[in-house]
Amino acid sequence: MSRVVELGGLRMGSAEVASAVEALVQKRRSIRDYVQEPIGRDLILEVLSLAGRAPSAWNLQPWRFVAVTDAAHRETLQAAAFGQNQVGRAPVTVVVYSDMVDTLARIDSVLRADLAPEAKAKTRQSIIGFFETLTDSQRDQWGRAQANIALGYLLLILEAYGLGSSPMLGFDAVQVRSLFGLPDHAEVVALVAFGRPAEEGRASQRHEVASLVRWA
Numbered sequence: 001m002s003r004v005v006e007l008g009g010l011r012m013g014s015a016e017v018a019s020a021v022e023a024l025v026q027k028r029r030s031i032r033d034y035v036q037e038p039i040g041r042d043l044i045l046e047v048l049s050l051a052g053r054a055p056s057a058w059n060l061q062p063w064r065f066v067a068v069t070d071a072a073h074r075e076t077l078q079a080a081a082f083g084q085n086q087v088g089r090a091p092v093t094v095v096v097y098s099d100m101v102d103t104l105a106r107i108d109s110v111l112r113a114d115l116a117p118e119a120k121a122k123t124r125q126s127i128i129g130f131f132e133t134l135t136d137s138q139r140d141q142w143g144r145a146q147a148n149i150a151l152g153y154l155l156l157i158l159e160a161y162g163l164g165s166s167p168m169l170g171f172d173a174v175q176v177r178s179l180f181g182l183p184d185h186a187e188v189v190a191l192v193a194f195g196r197p198a199e200e201g202r203a204s205q206r207h208e209v210a211s212l213v214r215w216a
């Protein structure tokens, strides 16, 4: 029997929730052309806020975003993305990046509020201690891995909002950092162009799950 689940004020059976999620996952594909109309800042903030609900180790939330909507910036970003058309066509492209220096400067705000002061100090020290064992580059790769979780969330959230999106790794990270004044330690995880879809996207092609899974 399907349980009842409260979702954003909606009461749905758990079977309905599962089939809505399944439909989103099955339907999502990369969209590289968009209706030529702007997407408002409120909507952009809403989808980024939901993407930021992604889990991360120690809840450090190292993802950061640049929401690029300005026409001149979109043009220069397109050049930094090797001229990829979708950046020119999309009303918004979000630069998803991680910043471990900012993340570690904000540790106090992610320590659980219900912890006693000594427990907080201990957790803080174990996090700092862990990062002291890493090189700066290993620390930044750690942040990149966590930010990729938010990237996955973002792609599905955009689909849920009826927005088509195109994740991209085809860009020059040095140019992207310089365009938006990001620090050298920032890891640019992906560009995500999005807007109302103006195409269907390509046929989906995936490995059979049985060929990817081993049982133990």
Ligand SMILES: Cc1cc2nc3c(=O)[nH]c(=O)nc-3n(C[C@H](O)[C@H](O)[C@H](O)COP(=O)(O)O)c2cc1C
Binding pocket: 028, 029, 030, 031, 084, 167, 168, 169, 170, 171, 190, 201, 202, 204
């Ligand atoms: C991290 C990442 C980087 C990608 N980079 C590019 C890219 O630079 N340009 C592009 O056209 N597509 C890019 N793609 C899209 C993939 O080619 C696409 O996701 C894959 O073929 C599966 O198709 P689907 O997204 O329609 O399901 C990227 C996808 C991901 C997840």
